[in-house]
Amino acid sequence: MDKFIESVKKILQDKPLGSIQWFVLYQSCLGKTYGEIAEASGYGNNYIKEIGSELWQDLSIALGIRVTKKNLHLALNKQLQYEIDNQENQIEQKFSEESSLEIVSPNFFSASKIEFPSGPVALDSPFYINRPSLEELVCNEILHPGCLIRLKAPRKMGKSSLLNRMIAYAREQAYQIVYLDFQEADQDVFASLDKFLRWFCINVSRQLNLLPCIDDFWDVEMGSKVSCKIYFEAYLLQYIDDSPVVLALNEVHRIFEHPNIAQDFLPMLRFWHEQAKQNQIWQKLRMVVVHTTEIYIPLKLNQSPFNVGITITLPPFTFKEVQNLALRYGLNWSRNLEGIKRLVPLQAMIGGHPYLVNLAFYHLCQGEMTLEVLLETASTPVGIYGQHLRELLTLLQAEPELMSAMEQVIATDKKVELDAIAAYKLESMGLVQLNGNQASAMCELYRLYFSQQFVKQNSANASREFFS
Template identity: 45%
Template sequence: MNEQEFNEVLEHLPVRRKQVLQKFLAGNTDAEIANLFDIQEGTVRNHICNTCKAFGLGNEEGERFHYRSQLIEWFARFQHEWVSPEKLREIMGAQDVIELPFPDRPVPLDSPFYIERLPLESDCYQTLRKPGSLIRIRGPQQRGKTSLLLRILAHAEKQGFKAVHLNLEEADCSCLADPDQFLRWFCQSISEKLGLEPRLDEYWSMSSNSRVNCKRYFQKEILEKIASPLVLALDNVDRVFGYPQVAREFLPLLRHWYEETNNLKVWRQLRLVVTYSTEVFVNLGIHQSPFNVGKPINLPEFTLEQIGELVKRHNQTWDYREIASHLQEMVGGHPWLIRQALYHLSLSKHSLKQLLDYAPTQGGIYQHHLRRHWDNLQSQPDILTAMQEVVKAEKSVRLDPMATYLLESMGLIRVQGNDVSVSCELYHRYFWDEFSR
């Protein structure tokens, strides 16, 4: 049943039946409703039962009042202002209604909201077992890179490996302005996370360059001391892309370490996992990946089945296939956009139709996400013009290879062969309105 069908049934309910329904959804018991309207409790039950039948609901075999939960679910979806918090808790559980986490950070290991994209995870775990391996997780922001990274680290620890998670967002700007200072911070941070005492001054020679000092320290004070496989997970490596001096020292250093696993046995203990956002390529004018060694991991969008599973995990069990289909039509399989919609839908403040109608607007739930993309495009007039061409076209178009590369790096277009189109309806509607101003 869609919202239009729901409203038609509600509109044609008899007055008394609608009055009983409102009291039931407000949290009154059958006895209280009977007393309010001076009728028998059996009459109250009949009114509610007949209301459920009008909405196409009925009992499961052996479940006397199962239809009541279904009825509450329908109203929570399409007429949420009629449903009391107590009634919501009956069908969803107080924990889910009150403490559903806002999806503004990586998905924790114990969260039910992580959806596996097999065989992607198992491929990463298998690669990690290989000495000297390097996994490179790349993609636009908010696609699940760090969430996958956390699971790779957890798997490594289960295998008995040492694991270090270093987020390069922790490095301050003064550190990123000086390659030598950055590499010292890098070595010290890893030592501290492993519980080792930093002894940088013993290895940092003025007669050697910073990369040599860093490699010497890492080999002697970390790899040789821990004497076991080490998974070094470097998160948000794109942080250094905007600091050319550091990038010119640090990225070749990582590449050299990866290649060194073929030459020195001790370096085979190292497994590198790096994540970086490709969205920064537009602002920085990067025309090719600045780091392209190791096993590349491009996170695919969720399939319709995966979206449906995520819908169910948010307690949207009624017509979850229909909800998943509508979400996919609007935002494709973008994990964060889907979780945002389900979070707001689970609060029962808006119907799905309301959420999606306002989604591409300045007042919708994606306003900051959309504004970020618009601001990034405006910083590069040529790319802005290319995006306008894609949005205004009635069918797929062909763009300059560089424009295609950068727009795909932002996640705004879908590439099929040499042809491109807007990646989802959300972006198409939003940018159409912006370009039409």
């Protein structure tokens, strides 16, 4: 029965059913008559018939065959068989496509020398999966005077690895590089806009090998933003040579936590980008903004730097990229059809998340366990993701409102409408994927682990209440 329901969800995914429609469908699958369904539901017999008639019509249009209450079982069985055959065909097709892949296995050193996946992938690493559509787009865009590029993705999705390759490309063009990671800033830096912009200007100056001389350009009467602009325009961009400057700002979401800073700093970046259209000196500046989530600080549309320039959103690995990475780790069993079939449940479990995929292949290439054992223990404390999952749980426990929001997400298979800030914070942690403010679990691993944790938590709470 569950398979039939899931099949109907897929068939009518563009036309979601209401509760009464699901009830009619479920009861019809059980062989109940319209009269019995009406009596059980409390609705009139004619209304139930009308609901059923519309439902069969929708299914008929979606499937391209005539569906009635009488042939419902037969029609859904045919659809299920079609889905099974189609999945097998896709696996066969993947195999035929992947069989031509060149094995890029790091056979020049032993598995014991493969570094544990942590942080950005080194520029010369064989484990970096090149995605030409992203790399070429970023590298081409950085050549445009006054450009503004935004790299966006949850934690551990590869933003820094892509940023490092863009920076390496810019260096090849003889561009000067300024790299600021806002996680390095002390909390005191965010005390006021003036203090923050001074810290910002001093760091940029030193990376450009220029002596900071903030006080010569800072004017309290004009304000911090104007002073900062003049400092860049009349000093930094004026006294460097003619080569462009790439200003790479990493972990910009840290600023979102300080509305007093974000509401002025972010519009300032947009203004600088727009200045390049009319002022040649600003064309030297190429900005790259890297962050984990959408901004949740209210900004007017004409102030936000996030609706100008170009946005690069990093997606999870495709199945093809997962197989390619497996081969690079020397897991040559993934080259044949049976190996590809074994990778399918791994992809289903972790959804192509780059860090989780690399971690799986690292442990598999060490010969520590089989793929089957890895999957069986994945969501448990003793599995390879145990530490990663505990870190995420600790982050949630530190903010009860996020814990509550995540519990809502895990409680249902449907997308859940969340408070905007909670939704964005969970997305930045990589726990959910968003459609607007509607959230669903990022992958099956997180759904399984947190559902287990919430059951334990609720049981513990119930015990305390019982004995109190």
